[in-house]
Structure formats: structure tokens, C-alpha cells
Amino acid sequence: MNRDEYAxxxxxxxxxxxxxxxxxxxxxxxxxxxxxxxxxWMIKAAGFDxxxxxxxxxxVESHCVYKAEVSFPDTISVGARIGKLxxxxxxxxxxxxxxxxxxxxxxxxxxxxxxxxxxxxxxxPEAVRAEMGRLVAA
Numbered sequence: 001m002n003r004d005e006y007a008x009x010x011x012x013x014x015x016x017x018x019x020x021x022x023x024x025x026x027x028x029x030x031x032x033x034x035x036x037x038x039x040x041w042m043i044k045a046a047g048f049d050x051x052x053x054x055x056x057x058x059x060v061e062s063h064c065v066y067k068a069e070v071s072f073p074d075t076i077s078v079g080a081r082i083g084k085l086x087x088x089x090x091x092x093x094x095x096x097x098x099x100x101x102x103x104x105x106x107x108x109x110x111x112x113x114x115x116x117x118x119x120x121x122x123x124x125p126e127a128v129r130a131e132m133g134r135l136v137a138a
Contacts, residue, residue, distance in 0.1 A: 001095055001106065006079025007135040008045075010037045014072045024069040025076075031062060034094045034109050037078045046131035055122045057111040060089075064107035068098065075099045082135040088113050088121040090132060 012033055020026040042048040042057070050056060070076060077097045084091040092109040113124045124132065 001093070003079060003095065003097065003101075005137065006081045006093075006095055007137075008037075008041055008080045009077060010040065010080075011075055011077045012037070013075050014070065016072050019072050024071045025074075027064070027066065030064050030066070030096060030105050030107065033076060033078055033096065034062065034064070034092070034107055035059070037080055037094070038092050038109055038111075041080060041135075042128065046128040048125070048128050053125065054116055055113045055125055056116050057090075057113050059109060060112045061110040062107065064105050066105050067103045068105075070096075070098050070104045076104060080135065081137045082132055083108065083137050085124075085129070085132055085136055087123055090124065093137065 014025055018025045018029045039050070043050070077099070079095040079097070081093050082090055083093040089110060089112045092111070094107045094109065096104040098104050113122055114120055115122050
């Protein structure tokens with residue numbers, strides 16, 4: 001995917017502790033970045049409150065393909081878009097780029113919205129869904 005295909009961007013600095021024994025950012029950090037950027041967007045842009053909302057978003061699938069190494073003190077630009085917006089689920093698509101423009105990783109993250117107590121699928125809250133519509137891939 002090209003950088004211009006992502007609708008939302010966050011730039012995240014790597015941390016010293018992100019490097020592993022091999023001298024590059026460990027693979028678990030990429031998953032954490034996807035989760036953080038997606039949830040920060042839902043909270044800030046869509047007004048989602050994970051602490052009080054009757055519907056919560058659970059990750060049911062995640063995937064990452066590594067394209068290049070990144071190491072501290074690089075920054076990572078994380079692009080996000082929505083590949084599929086369903087009634088109760090959403091597939092986020094993520095691209096991660098090093099500060100020099102190199103594609104580091106591509107991944108996806110699927111959320112299913114469920115009732116907080118019953119843990120059964122529910123429709124994505126209307127206000128959140130409306131904002132998500134702005135990130136749907138063309």
C-alpha cells in the first residue's frame with residue numbers, strides 16, 4: 001500500500017527498551033503500536049470511552065508482515081485506514097514507516113464490538129461508526 005492510502009497518521013518515537021537482543025525493535029512493539037494508534041483514534045476522534053461505554057471493542061484478529069528493521073532512536077509513522085466496516089466489526093489496516101520513508105511493516109487489526117457485560121456482538125455505536133466512515137478505504 002502507498003502512504004497516501006492511509007487516512008490517519010500518528011508519529012511515535014521508539015524507546016530504548018523497544019530494541020531486542022538483535023538490535024532492532026522487537027516484533028511485539030509493532031502490535032502494540034497498532035493497538036495504541038487505533039484506540040487513541042477511537043478515544044480522541046470518535047469520542048469512544050472504553051471505561052464507560054456499554055459496548056467495547058475486542059481484538060479478534062491481528063496480523064503483521066515485517067518489511068524492514070527499525071531501531072531506537074528512529075521514529076515510526078503509523079498510518080491507519082479502515083478496510084472493512086461491518087455492522088459490529090471493523091478491520092483496521094496499518095502501515096508503519098521509518099522516518100526516512102522506508103516501509104517497516106504492514107498489518108491489520110480486527111475489532112468486534114460487544115456488550116460490556118454479556119460479551120455478545122452489538123452494533124458499533126452510531127457516533128463511533130460515523131467517524132469510522134471517514135477512514136474507510138476508497
